[in-house]
Amino acid sequence: MTTVVASDSRAWRSLSHRQQTRLRADKDFALLSDPPRGRAVEVRSADGTRIHTEVFGPEDGYPIVLSHGICCALRFWTYQIAELSSDFRVIAFDHRGHGHSGRPAADGYTFARLGDDLDAVLRHTVRPGERAVIAGHSMGGIAIQSWASHHPENVGRYAEAAALINTAGGELLPRLPLPVHGPAGAQALDRITRVAASAIGSLPFPPRSPLRAQLLDPVTVGRQASPAVRAAVREMILTTPTATRRRFLRGLSGLRYTDHDPADLAVPTVVIGSESDRLLPFPHSRRIESRLPVSLGLIQLSGGHCGPLEQPGRITDLLRDLARRAGKLTTTA
Structure with missing residues (x-):
């Protein structure tokens, strides 16, 4: 495993100097402006796409692997990395097309490929004989499910436990309220929905757009989210390449329960949802939990879609508990 110190810039691109000055009174702003920097690891996925990966904390610490959601990056896990890396080896990565990872060919923006990316990260960072706690938020949770379905032989090898969050x-998208007649009609509606999602994903989102808060905040975070958290979520979304947004949104719009099965995630798993999540409401969490072979429970948090940012203490404590119970979960579940 080759490592170098990560040296990427974390400057805000969506905030003016005046806006940053206003936010300095927010206690969260300092950490979100200067998140921890890890040791970069060279990882290549099965199709050759470069997956930017960073490792934080002691080299001999128990591994916790973090998988972020659509239009985010590894900095989404800033709170968890800052707290957990004092005791654990925290491994976080940018999904393909996000952050500092490479952009694949047009046909490489699939959930099977996301599962391949996670598998590559695990192979490069989890040592022989080790097993990790693997946590995924939103699309990152879908990536974990895809990994389990496409690489079932590696689930028991690399995973001790998992957390599926929001x-x-x-x-994911509700069916359009139009009459359909038979399979052909249903297929036509699927195509319409996917085209609509692709069009939305293609809309230009200038990082300094004056409407960014009105457009993004109501669906991404809950009402109690701090101004700095709101700004961080907007920053990640607005700076995600348009091609990434378009292609993954198109894929999400066509995702079906038959594409992968939570039952393939055959390790102790906790499912966490939020009561005010407008993007992926709590019934999604309930359905996943019902399919798990080894459930550690279903937890509902207050707040919106970005649980690890909105409820950082709760999520961090849950992951710490999973890691501290390592080795006991499989034998007692």
Whole structure:
């Protein structure tokens, strides 16, 4: 495993100097402006796409692997990395097309490929004989489910336990309320929905757009989210390449429960949802939990879609508990 110190810039691109000055009174702003920097690891996925990966904390610490959601990056886990890396080896990565990872060919923006990316990260960072706690938020949770379905032979090898946060298994977008007649009609509606999602994903979002808060905040975070958290979520979304947004949104719009099965994630798993999540409402979490072979429970938090940012203490404590119970979960579940 080759490592170098990560040296990427974390400057705000969506905030003016005046806006940053206003936010300095927010206690969260300092950490979110200067998140921890890890040791970069060279990882290549099965199709050759470069997956930017960073490792934080002691080299001999128990591994916790973090998988972020759509239009985010590894900095989404800033609170968890800052707290957990004092005791654990925290491994976080940018999904393909996000952050500092490479952009694949046009046909490489699939959930099977996301599962391949996670598998590559695990192979490069989890040592022989080790097993990790693997946590995924939103699309990152879908990536974990995809990994389990496409690489079932590696689930028991690399995973000790898992946490699926504000995520779903399929049917993310509601069907359009139009009459359908038979399979052909249903297929036509699927195509319309996917084209609509692709069009929305293609809309230009200038990082300094004056409407960014009105457009993004109501669906991404809850009412109690701090101004700095709101700004951080907007920053990640607005600086995600348009091609990434378009292609993954198109894929999400067509995702079905039959594409992968939470039952393939055959390790102790906790499912966490939020009561005011407008993107992936709590019933998605309930459905996933019902399919798990080894459930550690279903937890509902207050707040919106970005649980690890909105409820950082709760999520961090849950992951710490999973890691501290390492070795006991499989034998007692």
